[in-house]
Amino acid sequence: MTTPPAGGAPQGPPEPAGPDRSGHVAIITGMSGAGRTTAGRVIEDRGWYVVDNLPPALIPELMRLTADDPARQKIAAIVDVRTRDFTRELDRALEELAGGGLRPRIIFVDSSDESLVRRFESVRRPHPLQGEGLLLDGIRRERRMLADLRSSADVVIDTTNDNVHQLSAKIDALLNTDARVQLRLAIVSFGYKYGIPLDADVVLDLRFLPNPYWIPELRDFTGRDPQVRDFVLGQERTGTYLDHAEQMLRTAVSGYLQEGRRYVTVAVGCTGGKHRSVATAEELTRRLEDLEEAGVQLTTFHRDLGRE
Template sequence: SGAHLQRALTAVAARAVDLRVLFLEASDDALLQRYDAARRVHPLAAQDRVSDGIARERELLADLRENADLIVDTSELTVHDLRDRLVDAFDGGNSPGLVVNVVTFGFKNGNLRDADLQLDVRFLPNPHWIDDLRPLTGLDAPVRDFVLGQPDTGVFLERLRSLFDFLLPAYVREGKHYLTIGVGCTGGKHRSVVLGEVLADHLRTLGVTVQVDHRDRGKE
């Protein structure tokens, strides 16, 4: 059971072993599609619906998830994407103590399930409503200039930098190995991409390894 596994992990950690727990999860819809494609019965729902088994599994593993070092939502990841995420996270100990994943996304495409911290930047003017900027993304200079030129953006970034100047050293002292920060706007194409890149640049100055993933940048 989840409780037995948690006790075993605690016992291993007590032996001064460098133990890190990776927790892979997916949305209910993604799991249902996978069970349907595999034509398998959920082991916790032999006589019930697969969705009932998924719910029981989440309940049993809740404590393990809560104490995991890294949580990865595989709902929209290909096997190649997942491989890259794991290689980045477990690269043989060459990375500093804390690896930060900055993931930008669009709320209209679904929330970011595996974020430790989530920032909503929809309060800023949306470049989508400007004809010349709509087909571009936050990696293009005109969009970046527009977003960073807003008065509220400067205030937001100043306070955001101060927040992470405080948080990251505290996380390192606490022994945290992985941190996923979600930055969301409406579509995940403009504002979140710009601010995700700016945030990542600042975090790198704090001496941590930073990876950036623009989940929805190519979506309409």
């Protein structure tokens, strides 16, 4: 990834980059150690021009310098809290871009505190906001500083349990710039024993259903196998629950589209993320497939499948 561009102070808002740039400008931020740089490398491998460790105040200048460069129409800037007055500078930069007709997608990369502690300890480096305190003190300080930005981000990517391939799949879904897609709806199965996904907007709990784990002939199969799928979906309560969940999501999607929301994650959980949540997530996706005609892109992930 390249270094930040040189140049003086911005000279007014950037000129609009034209329709070709719509959806092709992103700001990657988030918690230190959560994988900002890894996300940037994945995006760079997809043909984007990525600038790491860019002071937020220079983002409008970067847009100006690359506006007429055909090879640099897909731009991603990675920014973090080490910049002085980070939040204020980023707000000003976004306002300036909006004045020039650009609205970058803000991608917030997050991970659980426990995961961040392990990662910093494995590389034996202090947290940038740790100071004289403990590692966890720095993580919590950064999380407080970024709380508002996280809540306003277009999408939050939870990397707690992701390997680079899973992260790549999530980013590929985000980078789909099909103009027909107005909302990207991800349905993610998970196991409560591994924690609720940090990027969940809606959580559905399947632990009230009978658990196939306690049935010896079903234990070694998953919710993708017909034996388990038929058992889970054959429960009367499953059908009733899915009917209500489907209606709730259809109502919510209608509102999301009207309000211009672009990314939503629905997390479907059971104890281990292997049986009930997997079968139900796939059935819920099947029921909602017709939403694609209204500009909704559906994606299904099974976060914890294969962990046992």
